[in-house]
Amino acid sequence: MNRRKTEPPRGVLKTAAADPQCYQHGRYHPSPDLEPYVEHYWSVQWDLRDLAPERAETLPHPSVHMIFERNVPNGGSRIAGVTRGKFSRLLAGEGGVFAAKFRPGGFYPFAGVPISTFTDTTVSLCDVFGAEGVTVEQAVLTENTDSSRITVVEDFLRRRRPEPDEHVGRVAEIVYAVAGDRGIVKVEDLVERYGMNARTLQRLFAKYVGVSPKWVIQRYRLHEAAEQLAAGSSISHSELALALGYSDQAHFARDFKTVVGTSPAAYARQARRGQP
16 A cells, blocks of 8 residues: 655645535555655546536646546546646546656656657657557556556556666756755756756756756746745745845746746735635
């Protein structure tokens, strides 16, 4: 039985009030032997029958997802690369999704092609894994519990277990350092910490992560900004901008609006209205 993750997810934009009774959401740790590759499994079920559709929005992480879903026009089960913009989906009726979220760099050994190939796009499981992709899709969609779906996916990944690759762990270490250390605000901080030049870092990220180190830094700093704004932090927007490495409030506000779609002040107001 895979353990549930208990810490709250990062990157979920709080722009609307969602009735928790309409949703079931779970996240699960992978088995120990797959931890170098998989960050966690996740599932969400919704039942909005007789209710108005609701929009779910996130600021995606630098991770590839293997997604299983029924009855989705032009979508279905798929590999989703890193989305550089905001992810937005209108949920209606009744439905559900099950997915494996790979660690940054963790999907490359299974794909065997630069992860930048998948950035801002989705491809079918068949396109990546051939006939085996069709088989695992059918097997997952036949199951009706998260535990049994995890078993199917993990058996599939173990059959394709790649040769050890030292870069996989290194890349994940760098990305998680950015996520956890707000003092990392520019690529030069990573160059100094990890002793590799910027060009090498760029090539490594393009191959294993799919986005640039600069993008990863900005994304995690915007995660922090969204969290603090939604929480009603007493810090001023100018202080928040400086704390996240921006030279001025205008630059921070411009980046935030470009990605989130609204200004920091407007987002804070929306988040407060959405709180129960």
